[in-house]
Amino acid sequence: MLLENKQIAIIGGGPGGLTLANLLQQKVLMVRVYERDENKHARVQGATLDLHEESGLEALKRAGLTDAFYANYRPDAGKMRLITKNLEIKLDDHAETADATDVTNLRPEIDRGPLRQILLSSLQEEIVVWDAHFTSLEAEKDGWRIHFRNGTSAYADLVIAADGANSKIRNFVTDIRPVYSGISIVEGNIYHAAKNAPKLWEILKGGKVFAFGDDQSIILSAKGDGSMSFYTGCKVPENWVTASGIDFSDKHSVHNWFKEAFGSWDLTWQELFESDELWFVPRPQYHYPLDQAWEAHSNITLLGDAAHRMPPYAGEGVNMAMQDAFELCDCLTDPQFPDLKSAIGAYEKQMLKRASEVTQITLDSTEILHSGDPIKNMMDLFEGAKG
Numbered sequence: 001m002l003l004e005n006k007q008i009a010i011i012g013g014g015p016g017g018l019t020l021a022n023l024l025q026q027k028v029l030m031v032r033v034y035e036r037d038e039n040k041h042a043r044v045q046g047a048t049l050d051l052h053e054e055s056g057l058e059a060l061k062r063a064g065l066t067d068a069f070y071a072n073y074r075p076d077a078g079k080m081r082l083i084t085k086n087l088e089i090k091l092d093d094h095a096e097t098a099d100a101t102d103v104t105n106l107r108p109e110i111d112r113g114p115l116r117q118i119l120l121s122s123l124q125e126e127i128v129v130w131d132a133h134f135t136s137l138e139a140e141k142d143g144w145r146i147h148f149r150n151g152t153s154a155y156a157d158l159v160i161a162a163d164g165a166n167s168k169i170r171n172f173v174t175d176i177r178p179v180y181s182g183i184s185i186v187e188g189n190i191y192h193a194a195k196n197a198p199k200l201w202e203i204l205k206g207g208k209v210f211a212f213g214d215d216q217s218i219i220l221s222a223k224g225d226g227s228m229s230f231y232t233g234c235k236v237p238e239n240w241v242t243a244s245g246i247d248f249s250d251k252h253s254v255h256n257w258f259k260e261a262f263g264s265w266d267l268t269w270q271e272l273f274e275s276d277e278l279w280f281v282p283r284p285q286y287h288y289p290l291d292q293a294w295e296a297h298s299n300i301t302l303l304g305d306a307a308h309r310m311p312p313y314a315g316e317g318v319n320m321a322m323q324d325a326f327e328l329c330d331c332l333t334d335p336q337f338p339d340l341k342s343a344i345g346a347y348e349k350q351m352l353k354r355a356s357e358v359t360q361i362t363l364d365s366t367e368i369l370h371s372g373d374p375i376k377n378m379m380d381l382f383e384g385a386k387g
Contacts, residue, residue: 009031188232
């Protein structure tokens with residue numbers, strides 16, 4: 001076996017990295033996940049995740065975690081309302097009746113926190129190393145010496161970058177730079193949303209809301225812990241975060257921006273920034289070129305957003321990362337490959353082809369949702385899917 005007696009380091013404990021660790025653990029390989037969070041109880045931000053049959057759900061099936069997933073998923077979390085900036089409901093899944101136990105034709109949703117816990121619980125205790133914030137790599141023997149912010153280091157024969165959209169490890173694989181999509185998001189989370197954003201929480205009804213107007217978007221997701229995540233999407237210059245004069249460490253500064261930028265929207269939307277029980281961060285949205293490619297290495301590779309970051313407007317991010325995990329595991333443990341470079345090259349070839357196709361779909365969706373009449377386009381899309 002190519003990885004026999006070799007130490008594997010996965011940098012990043014998101015769904016992709018933890019899925020890969022599970023699959024490699026099944027092969028009785030020496031693997032460690034280095035995660036920057038202080039411990040497993042760290043708060044996980046972000047919207048709910050819908051898992052797709054051929055990718056996210058397939059990864060959980062291979063990991064032996066399907067039952068655990070369905071014990072923790074949220075049947076109503078995927079119910080959607082499509083509304084205008086003035087709160088006019090154009091499409092409402094809540095008006096339709098469905099058997100909540102029938103998940104065969106759905107893309108079931110789960111909160112990020114429970115999904116992470118399911119994956120963590122499947123791993124031997126020593127596999128995840130907490131408080132291991134990556135800082136640098138240096139070549140050592142045929143592998144790498146990995147350095148962390150807390151002053152510790154570790155050796156690995158193979159490093160796998162699962163450290164997200166702003167990956168620090170990607171530069172050791174390729175110098176291909178991301179391309180700005182034209183859209184920047186303010187991502188946020190309102191805690192105790194029934195109290196702190198009651199009108200929006202009522203509109204949300206435990207599911208999702210997609211709202212559009214003036215080439216802008218707001219997406220809301222209810223979470224099982226009673227919080228509400230949101231994304232505001234706007235067409236702004238690439239340097240908007242630094243050049244706008246907005247102090248993103250100050251809620252009042254961000255709220256003042258929102259009052260102006262979304263000033264034509266119904267006043268109910270102002271609930272997004274009225275509470276002090278609030279977390280938010282600006283996120284310019286990037287993607288990699290559709291034709292990105294590089295020569296494979298023998299001791300390092302990428303998965304998930306580190307390999308193929310893209311805007312969130314097709315819901316593919318976590319699914320792509322989890323599919324990367326099982327495809328990479330298949331290649332690394334396939335006896336047909338004579339060496340690690342060949343195995344990694346085969347994985348990267350199929351991963352980049354798949355990523356290119358999904359990135360194009362995502363960019364098309366991003367454009368549709370921030371121009372023209374996105375509500376009509378989305379309604380046509382959903383009606384076509386039902387037909």
